[in-house]
Amino acid sequence: MDKHADIIVHKLAGGAPREGETVSCVVDATRRTNITKNHSSTHILNASSREVLGSWVWQHSAFKEDDHARLDITHHSSLSDSQVRQIEDTANGMIRENLPVSIKYFDRGTAEQKYGFRIYQGGVVPVKSVRIVSIKDRDVEACGGTHVKKTGDIELVKITKTKRIQDGVVRLEFVSGQTAFDYQRRQALDAEKKADENKQREELQRRREENKERARKEIPVLLARVLSGESFESDGITSRDKRCFVASKDRGEYFHLNFGKKVATNDGAAFCGIYQAEKTVRVMVYSGSQSGIDASIIAREVSAILGGSGGGDAGFAQGGGRDTSKIDEAIAKARSMVFG
Numbered sequence: 001m002d003k004h005a006d007i008i009v010h011k012l013a014g015g016a017p018r019e020g021e022t023v024s025c026v027v028d029a030t031r032r033t034n035i036t037k038n039h040s041s042t043h044i045l046n047a048s049s050r051e052v053l054g055s056w057v058w059q060h061s062a063f064k065e066d067d068h069a070r071l072d073i074t075h076h077s078s079l080s081d082s083q084v085r086q087i088e089d090t091a092n093g094m095i096r097e098n099l100p101v102s103i104k105y106f107d108r109g110t111a112e113q114k115y116g117f118r119i120y121q122g123g124v125v126p127v128k129s130v131r132i133v134s135i136k137d138r139d140v141e142a143c144g145g146t147h148v149k150k151t152g153d154i155e156l157v158k159i160t161k162t163k164r165i166q167d168g169v170v171r172l173e174f175v176s177g178q179t180a181f182d183y184q185r186r187q188a189l190d191a192e193k194k195a196d197e198n199k200q201r202e203e204l205q206r207r208r209e210e211n212k213e214r215a216r217k218e219i220p221v222l223l224a225r226v227l228s229g230e231s232f233e234s235d236g237i238t239s240r241d242k243r244c245f246v247a248s249k250d251r252g253e254y255f256h257l258n259f260g261k262k263v264a265t266n267d268g269a270a271f272c273g274i275y276q277a278e279k280t281v282r283v284m285v286y287s288g289s290q291s292g293i294d295a296s297i298i299a300r301e302v303s304a305i306l307g308g309s310g311g312g313d314a315g316f317a318q319g320g321g322r323d324t325s326k327i328d329e330a331i332a333k334a335r336s337m338v339f340g
């Protein structure tokens with residue numbers, strides 16, 4: 001179906017019929033029902049906007065399809081979130097009240113006298129007899145469109161977007177009926193997802209803070225043990241002959257940066273650590289000038305196992321890669337390079 005000004009052109013399935021031939025036509029019931037709901041919603045939203053914003057609100061123009069619709073109203077400024085919510089609530093209130101939608105024909109003069117010029121929300125209609133659509137006493141308009149019998153038939157209306165489209169005109173985009181329920185469900189899922197993401201982010205941040213706090217406490221103690229040449233292996237930390245290797249799930253960047261740097265201030269000491277940072281595995285190497293370890297070689301070779309690259313100089317080098325499945329192999333390689 002196409003619209004050309006006032007003429008509605010329907011497309012035919014199959015060839016053109018001969019003159020006088022009988023053709024059977026079928027109305028697309030779902031599409032028609034949806035457009036009907038959207039049309040009645042337009043009147044309801046127009047009335048709701050007027051009730052919430054003020055008497056100056058007038059329908060500037062409207063557009064309705066079966067899956068979305070819009071109403072442009074005259075209003076001086078963009079709508080706030082709270083105004084949009086109030087308009088939507090008022091509209092859904094009218095739907096819940098299940099108000100009757102009545103259609104009556106009046107002689108033009110009588111209609112204007114009885115209801116005023118407000119009836120011409122969709123523009124002045126140049127006909128003698130006007131078709132008046134009233135939603136109880138909440139909205140009265142001259143309108144030729146199809147409407148629901150009672151506002152409850154619409155079930156639900158949701159405003160999906162509002163925008164000031166020109167000076168003094170605000171656009172309300174909306175959906176109604178089943179489309180509104182679908183929209184509402186999508187919104188709820190999105191909100192849930194966002195809340196989950198926030199929770200995860202907060203949890204990550206909390207863990208990071210905890211690890212930092214722990215690192216501040218353990219670094220001085222560990223440093224003294226490593227630099228004394230003590231041999232020990234515990235909690236992901238291995239130390240022998242002033243060489244220290246760390247592969248621990250609970251220790252992140254903060255620990256490695258601060259601990260490694262301090263270890264390497266001793267010429268004969270070296271540090272190598274492997275840790276996971278979100279989706280990548282990182283390797284960090286610090287070595288004192290007399291330690292016999294070249295940090296750049298370890299960083300390069302371990303990074304290659306992880307599918308990434310590393311670089312630096314003999315005293316400090318770092319790198320990593322995204323292939324987290326190779327983390328055990330990377331740890332084994334790094335450990336053997338530190339301890340031989």
Ligand SMILES: [Zn+2]
Nearest residue numbers: 122143144145
């Ligand atoms: Zn209408």
